[in-house]
Amino acid sequence: MAIEHAILVSLLEKPGSGYELARRFERSIGYFWTASHQQIYRVLKRMENDGWVDVRDVPQHGRPDKKEYSVADLGRAALSSWLHEPVEPESLRHDLAVKIRGAAFDDPAALIDEVERHRRTHAERLAHYLAGEERDFPPAEAEPEAPDAGRELQHVVLRGGIAYERMTLAWLDDVLATLHRLAAPR
Numbered sequence: 431m432a433i434e435h436a437i438l439v440s441l442l443e444k445p446g447s448g449y450e451l452a453r454r455f456e457r458s459i460g461y462f463w464t465a466s467h468q469q470i471y472r473v474l475k476r477m478e479n480d481g482w483v484d485v486r487d488v489p490q491h492g493r494p495d496k497k498e499y500s501v502a503d504l505g506r507a508a509l510s511s512w513l514h515e516p517v518e519p520e521s522l523r524h525d526l527a528v529k530i531r532g533a534a535f536d537d538p539a540a541l542i543d544e545v546e547r548h549r550r551t552h553a554e555r556l557a558h559y560l561a562g563e564e565r566d567f568p569p570a571e572a573e574p575e576a577p578d579a580g581r582e583l584q585h586v587v588l589r590g591g592i593a594y595e596r597m598t599l600a601w602l603d604d605v606l607a608t609l610h611r612l613a614a615p616r
Contacts, residue, residue: 433473434482436463438501438509441483443580445500448474458562474499482508530605539613542606549602556595563588 440446440454451474452467465473477483482505487495501509526548533541567585 433463433465433469434477435509435512436465437470437473437477438482438505441499441501442506442509443584445498447488447496447498449496451499477505480504533609537613538609542609542613545602545605545609549599549606552595552598552602556592556599559588559592559595563592 436455437451440451444454446454448467448471452465452470455463455465455470474483478485478499481502483499484502485497485499488498489495526545529541529544563585567581567588
């Protein structure tokens with residue numbers, strides 16, 4: 431996937447300025463695809479030049495006008511084409527896993543603090559995902575008449591993130607138990 435595709439998806443969900451788009455990357459899309467503010471602005475300019483996005487100036491009181499981006503027909507066609515292309519399953523590059531294996535040649539206890547730090551980060555991310563799910567996808571009392579594909583697909587991606595974080599926390603708990611067992615005096 432290229433950053434262009436992530437930007438197109440975000441703008442189809444809701445048009446916005448480069449700043450608003452960068453904030454969305456920080457809050458949601460960024461958990462699956464990272465991009466810096468500068469990179470987003472640079473790619474938006476290229477997408478505008480290629481006719482993938484339309485831009486309009488939005489007047490603001492007391493501040494400079496902002497540019498609001500939306501997806502143009504060419505951008506929608508590019509996204510559609512990409513959606514129909516196969517993608518290879520991602521290979522996992524996991525520095526911590528290599529460190530854990532490498533601890534066999536040093537002091538396994540030396541990794542405990544690092545693994546605990548990773549565990550805290552993943553626990554915080556899980557809490558963030560769960561709060562977002564509670565806020566954005568409250569349990570429905572009755573089935574909606576017509577399903578909203580956008581919301582349902584956002585929710586299934588969020589559920590994937592929740593499942594991933596839960597799996598990662600279970601694995602990190604296993605790693606910590608193993609490190610503590612290996613560090614125990616014999």
